[in-house]
Amino acid sequence: MSRNWNTESLRELDRAHSWHPFTQMRDWCAGEPLVLVEGDGAIVRDSDGREYLDGNSSIWTNIHGHRHPAITRAIREQLDRVAHVSFLGTTNAPASELASRLAGLFPPGALPRVFFSDDGSTAIEAAMKMAARFWELGGCPQRSRFVAFDHAYHGDTAGAASLGGIDAFHAGHRFPVDRISDPNGLDRLATDEIAAVVIEPLIQGAAGMRVWPAGMLRRLREKCDATGALLILDEVLTGFGRTGRMFACEHEDVIPDFLCLAKGLTGGYLPLAATLTTEKIFAAFLGEFSGQKTFYYGHSFTGNPLGCAAALACLDVFRDENVLENLQPKIAEMGRLLDGLRDISGVFEIRQCGFMAGIEIRRPDGTPLPWQERTGGRICEAARAHGLLTRPVLDTLVLMPPLCTTAGQLERAVGALRRAILETVPASRSQPPP
Numbered sequence: 487m488s489r490n491w492n493t494e495s496l497r498e499l500d501r502a503h504s505w506h507p508f509t510q511m512r513d514w515c516a517g518e519p520l521v522l523v524e525g526d527g528a529i530v531r532d533s534d535g536r537e538y539l540d541g542n543s544s545i546w547t548n549i550h551g552h553r554h555p556a557i558t559r560a561i562r563e564q565l566d567r568v569a570h571v572s573f574l575g576t577t578n579a580p581a582s583e584l585a586s587r588l589a590g591l592f593p594p595g596a597l598p599r600v601f602f603s604d605d606g607s608t609a610i611e612a613a614m615k616m617a618a619r620f621w622e623l624g625g626c627p628q629r630s631r632f633v634a635f636d637h638a639y640h641g642d643t644a645g646a647a648s649l650g651g652i653d654a655f656h657a658g659h660r661f662p663v664d665r666i667s668d669p670n671g672l673d674r675l676a677t678d679e680i681a682a683v684v685i686e687p688l689i690q691g692a693a694g695m696r697v698w699p700a701g702m703l704r705r706l707r708e709k710c711d712a713t714g715a716l717l718i719l720d721e722v723l724t725g726f727g728r729t730g731r732m733f734a735c736e737h738e739d740v741i742p743d744f745l746c747l748a749k750g751l752t753g754g755y756l757p758l759a760a761t762l763t764t765e766k767i768f769a770a771f772l773g774e775f776s777g778q779k780t781f782y783y784g785h786s787f788t789g790n791p792l793g794c795a796a797a798l799a800c801l802d803v804f805r806d807e808n809v810l811e812n813l814q815p816k817i818a819e820m821g822r823l824l825d826g827l828r829d830i831s832g833v834f835e836i837r838q839c840g841f842m843a844g845i846e847i848r849r850p851d852g853t854p855l856p857w858q859e860r861t862g863g864r865i866c867e868a869a870r871a872h873g874l875l876t877r878p879v880l881d882t883l884v885l886m887p888p889l890c891t892t893a894g895q896l897e898r899a900v901g902a903l904r905r906a907i908l909e910t911v912p913a914s915r916s917q918p919p920p
């Protein structure tokens with residue numbers, strides 16, 4: 487399997503031609519980028535043969551580990567049939583089967599319609615366009631505003647980015663969006679102008695793993711019902727077991743009007759997204775061709791057979807390997823191990839939701855470190871030397887490895903974080919418990 491890689495020449499090519507996302511390229515080009523060449527379960531390997539735990543699931547995508555035989559086989563078998571055919575004007579076997587399997591993960595009739603797209607951002611865009619058009623078609627064109635939460639992140643395309651509440655990411659492209667910090671915020675808005683409310687249920691990832699209070703999602707659903715606003719759940723991060731249930735909305739028995747899935751949908755192997763919705767929304771778009779109710783939206787790779795085959799295999803693995811059941815003790819173990827970091831004076835807060843955690847680093851007196859110092863980034867760089875690969879959100883260290891991560895791997899990952907924090911933050915020495 488291994489071959490000899492010329493790390494230096496790969497780095498040279500990258501520095502000469504690549505432009506990386508969310509990256510200050512001047513720093514990047516002055517550095518020594520890590521070249522990843524292989525993966526195996528929760529482990530990724532670099533071009534020099536060093537191994538790392540994939541501590542953020544390859545930017546929150548990987549679910550069952552790398553090179554899982556069932557997912558690899560499903561993609562290969564589909565590749566031997568056809569890689570891509572159009573979903574405009576034809577259908578294909580994996581996509582139609584996947585739509586039915588996804589709808590079947592919810593109570594009968596709850597979210598029976600599945601619209602495919604390419605990534606989390608387009609899944610959100612599709613939901614926004616469907617919601618706004620639903621109200622236009624229903625004779626309520628004044629319902630055109632969207633409501634999103636403080637610190638929200640819903641993707642980077644213009645429509646999705648207009649929902650975002652993180653200034654550094656979202657300055658520059660803004661659609662009219664009202665921003666609230668909790669469901670009661672709806673009370674001060676003109677609710678008959680709201681098309682839909684959008685939320686990352688249970689936990690806001692890009693905001694730094696901020697966990698919502700229990701019961702909040704339920705209250706939001708009730709508020710939406712009371713005001714007539716549609717509810718869009720962005721489960722791009724939380725879907726597929728990350729929270730300990732298949733979907734975050736299950737924790738509070740909430741059925742949204744739209745549910746957006748991407749990242750983990752294919753097990754993290756290929757880009758594919760889905761926007762699920764109700765029969766009520768779907769039916770509003772039915773009519774005579776000349777009535778112009780058609781949903782005019784879509785992408786070239788919609789319903790891509792390779793991605794859909796991977797997604798079907800990913801769902802099979804959940805079933806065949808009892809993934810959610812086996813995850814429960816590992817969630818508890820993650821909590822126990824992270825508790826062990828609380829004696830480090832720089833560890834300000836540990837926030838966990840299912841198999842995802844954020845460890846926020848601050849000064850020992852609790853004040854935030856200057857963001858320009860990139861403390862979180864430097865800690866994660868130090869963690870590499872101890873075999874852990876992850877990426878922070880500012881000074882919040884993210885730990886969310888694939889669901890297949892073993893208890894032993896978790897223990898090593900938290901050990902790597904401990905060492906990296908102690909090495910990087912001089913004042914963070916561990917203190918005996920009081």
Ligand SMILES: *Cc1c(COP(=O)(O)O)cnc(C)c1O
Pocket residue numbers: 546605606607608639640641642686691692720721722723748749
């Ligand atoms: C990553 C993410 C998105 C955007 O998904 P992309 O595939 O990167 O476009 C949207 N919402 C949430 C909650 C995310 O974490």
